[in-house]
Amino acid sequence: MTLETPKKDDTESFANPETKLPRADCLALLGRGVVRVSSGEEEHWKLSRYIEEVEPGREGGSSRTGEQVSGAISELPQENLIISGGTAGVLGALQYLEEVEGKKPLVVMAAGRPPYLKNAPEEMSEGSVMKRELLRRLDESPEVIVNDDKNTYEGVLHSLQTAQERGRSSIVFTTIELHMPRVKELHKYIVQERPELRALKAYFVTAEDLLRRRYAGYLPRLEAFERIQQELHESDAWKRMWEREQRGVQDLKEGTYRRDWKDL
Numbered sequence: 001m002t003l004e005t006p007k008k009d010d011t012e013s014f015a016n017p018e019t020k021l022p023r024a025d026c027l028a029l030l031g032r033g034v035v036r037v038s039s040g041e042e043e044h045w046k047l048s049r050y051i052e053e054v055e056p057g058r059e060g061g062s063s064r065t066g067e068q069v070s071g072a073i074s075e076l077p078q079e080n081l082i083i084s085g086g087t088a089g090v091l092g093a094l095q096y097l098e099e100v101e102g103k104k105p106l107v108v109m110a111a112g113r114p115p116y117l118k119n120a121p122e123e124m125s126e127g128s129v130m131k132r133e134l135l136r137r138l139d140e141s142p143e144v145i146v147n148d149d150k151n152t153y154e155g156v157l158h159s160l161q162t163a164q165e166r167g168r169s170s171i172v173f174t175t176i177e178l179h180m181p182r183v184k185e186l187h188k189y190i191v192q193e194r195p196e197l198r199a200l201k202a203y204f205v206t207a208e209d210l211l212r213r214r215y216a217g218y219l220p221r222l223e224a225f226e227r228i229q230q231e232l233h234e235s236d237a238w239k240r241m242w243e244r245e246q247r248g249v250q251d252l253k254e255g256t257y258r259r260d261w262k263d264l
Contacts, residue, residue, distance in 0.1 A: 031111025092207030
């Protein structure tokens with residue numbers, strides 16, 4: 001089945017390095033998955049690439065396998081793939097922290113321990129891997145809080161609550177562009193039902209825009225990144241997930257969104 005190419009979200013673009021990034025005193029990074037990597041008898045968990053494997057015929061958070069996928073997306077069975085992007089999210093957050101001037105913002109890892117991690121060590125979560133991979137790349141470590149969120153609704157809500165509890169006045173959310181429209185709509189939904197959170201000024205910057213800024217000074221790397229983006233956008237896996245994300249956005253607008261909506 002051939003799906004239509006999705007329309008681009010209206011999120012403000014910050015891809016041009018000349019465009020100043022919004023300065024916020026809290027940075028919320030939405031979790032996008034981790035994968036298991038084995039080395040001999042040992043195994044460890046690392047951030048996912050843009051594509052991740054799912055168990056055929058199942059939907060919801062429990063459908064992920066946590067297994068690393070190798071190869072170009074165009075050469076892999078599309079029905080067994082989802083768009084993940086754990087590495088892109090953390091590298092985007094890294095770029096934001098390196099660019100913003102002054103005191104580093106509080107960082108909130110809006111992630112948890114989804115069902116596919118049930119056999120992982122108890123102390124392991126998506127957020128703990130995200131924190132580890134971010135901090136090891138930074139010379140100056142900001143304060144990082146790892147929340148225990150079951151889905152994107154909780155990720156947005158708990159990030160806002162954490163920022164408010166810590167006395168912050170603004171927050172910037174970052175995630176991959178596929179995910180961002182629902183994050184923005186969830187923010188609208190949450191501040192409508194919880195007026196006490198409206199005082200927090202919220203910004204939204206995609207991981208892809210942050211990565212374009214990161215690679216702007218090295219043309220071969222930027223061109224390779226754009227080729228990957230084109231291949232992703234042309235894949236059935238991307239188009240299928242975009243349609244699903246847009247259904248979530250529409251449900252939020254119509255008031256029919258389920259708070260236990262299962263993320264892929």
